[in-house]
Amino acid sequence: MNLASVIKSESELLLPTYDRQKVLFTRGHDVYLWDSRGKKYLDFLSGLGVNALGHGHPAIQRVLKKQAAKLIHVSNLFFHEYQSELAKKLVKVSGLDRAFFCNSGTEAWEGALKLARAFARVSNSNGHKAKWRILALENSFHGRTFGSLATTGQAKYRHPFAPMLPGVSFVGFNDVADLKRQFDGSVCAVCMETIQGEGGINPVSPEFLQTARELTDKTGALLILDEIQCGLGRTGRWFAYEHYGLKPDIVTVAKPLAAGLPLGAILTTNRVASGMHPGMHGTTFGGGPLATAVAIEFLNQVGGLLKHVNETGDYFRGQLESLAAKHSAIREIRGLGLMLCLDIDSPDVAKAAVQYLLDRGILINRTHDTVLRFLPPYIIQKKHVDQVVRALDAALSAASKPAAVGASKTGKRNKN
Ligand SMILES: Cc1ncc(COP(=O)(O)O)c(C=O)c1O
Numbered sequence: 001m002n003l004a005s006v007i008k009s010e011s012e013l014l015l016p017t018y019d020r021q022k023v024l025f026t027r028g029h030d031v032y033l034w035d036s037r038g039k040k041y042l043d044f045l046s047g048l049g050v051n052a053l054g055h056g057h058p059a060i061q062r063v064l065k066k067q068a069a070k071l072i073h074v075s076n077l078f079f080h081e082y083q084s085e086l087a088k089k090l091v092k093v094s095g096l097d098r099a100f101f102c103n104s105g106t107e108a109w110e111g112a113l114k115l116a117r118a119f120a121r122v123s124n125s126n127g128h129k130a131k132w133r134i135l136a137l138e139n140s141f142h143g144r145t146f147g148s149l150a151t152t153g154q155a156k157y158r159h160p161f162a163p164m165l166p167g168v169s170f171v172g173f174n175d176v177a178d179l180k181r182q183f184d185g186s187v188c189a190v191c192m193e194t195i196q197g198e199g200g201i202n203p204v205s206p207e208f209l210q211t212a213r214e215l216t217d218k219t220g221a222l223l224i225l226d227e228i229q230c231g232l233g234r235t236g237r238w239f240a241y242e243h244y245g246l247k248p249d250i251v252t253v254a255k256p257l258a259a260g261l262p263l264g265a266i267l268t269t270n271r272v273a274s275g276m277h278p279g280m281h282g283t284t285f286g287g288g289p290l291a292t293a294v295a296i297e298f299l300n301q302v303g304g305l306l307k308h309v310n311e312t313g314d315y316f317r318g319q320l321e322s323l324a325a326k327h328s329a330i331r332e333i334r335g336l337g338l339m340l341c342l343d344i345d346s347p348d349v350a351k352a353a354v355q356y357l358l359d360r361g362i363l364i365n366r367t368h369d370t371v372l373r374f375l376p377p378y379i380i381q382k383k384h385v386d387q388v389v390r391a392l393d394a395a396l397s398a399a400s401k402p403a404a405v406g407a408s409k410t411g412k413r414n415k416n
Helices: 003-013 058-070 082-094 105-124 146-150 155-161 176-182 206-219 240-244 289-303 306-326 347-359 382-400
Strands: 025-029 032-035 040-043 098-102 133-137 168-171 187-193 222-226 250-253 264-268 330-336 339-344 365-367 371-374
Touching: 040 382, 058 289, 082 098, 082 264, 082 289, 098 105, 105 146, 105 187, 105 222, 105 250, 105 264, 146 155, 168 176, 176 206, 187 206, 206 222, 206 240, 306 330, 306 339, 306 382, 339 347, 347 365, 347 371, 347 382
Parallel strands: 133 168, 133 187, 187 222, 222 250
Antiparallel strands: 025 032, 032 040, 098 264, 250 264, 330 339, 339 371, 365 371
8 A cells, every 4th residue: 555545545434533644654663764655754753752662662572572472351350460560660650559551541531530520429428518620721631532621621622522521610721820719629620731732832830730739638629630641751750740849649641651552541549549449430451461561661661761861851952942042933942851842933834844844754743833842752862853953943944934934824733
């Protein structure tokens, strides 16, 4: 199959949910991908934050092959060797007590919301005021299923599917006064991404997160953090909340957890877990032997990479700052570790820059029209950063010449 025939048959056979770039990938190795014509690409997006160890990592391949030959699936009616081993590792690095395994980010988030409501019910049963409201943040993104959509603070994602889950209110991003105004004894959870990803790489402010922790502590409501994009080493620490010196009651992770296989997890405390009993929640595939065996190896590898993520992230940020000093089109650099972005003052220039890099064999993406997002594999080297920064420099120089900007004004391509 070539690109043209795949495009044609997908257009006839698939639901029209994606506006894909016209590239057919056939192979990956290390930080590179190759398309059907043999063109090589430097991957600075890592499958939207999934391929944190790059492609074809030898340790992942080894575990994958061994486990695939041994046992792929048994269902959650029975035990297998790896769920508790993986939970033990996640509990250790998160400072929480327990895990539940599922298949994706949105499923982890759904489970976290259910856990919050279930815990509120249990803690209400001894005479406390009913807690059921959920406070989420404007501009957030938590996934595509109904609970996740209901807590996603962007109308464009929710509106086509209204009505939503009742009981959710949105607080202005980093608006401490608004959080205090909307919070009361009816709130069962305040939830947010520690660093908004799809919303344009926006770290929550220390003051806002600290206020959320204090308010929830006072009433027994829960603080739930979505670290599906920013967690598991992406910011140079195991979890982004470590940069803030506090701990949530629930954290969700997914994307890179099983190095490309679908796996998500909810991590929580013993106290919150007391709201659940057998039969209340479950999944057929979640936490199967193949994905969990691979995830154990992923965590082993990440343990040795955190220092590298910090150093490479600092270097990358430094290079982006030099670029910003040269190009007035760069409004802001945001992010932590290897979750970084350039906010550009024009959607057209941002769009042209993504295309310029793609043409030259570099993958990045654009979110919220003006944000160039970088989620490279943790294993990138300074030479890869240099290659990307050189290309961005050329792209922004080319785009500042009026004739070179051919992109349309809107052309939304927001992807999580
Ligand atoms: C912060 C965050 N939460 C949730 C999700 C949903 O994850 P998934 O696409 O695996 O359902 C995403 C996906 O991009 C995300 O970035």
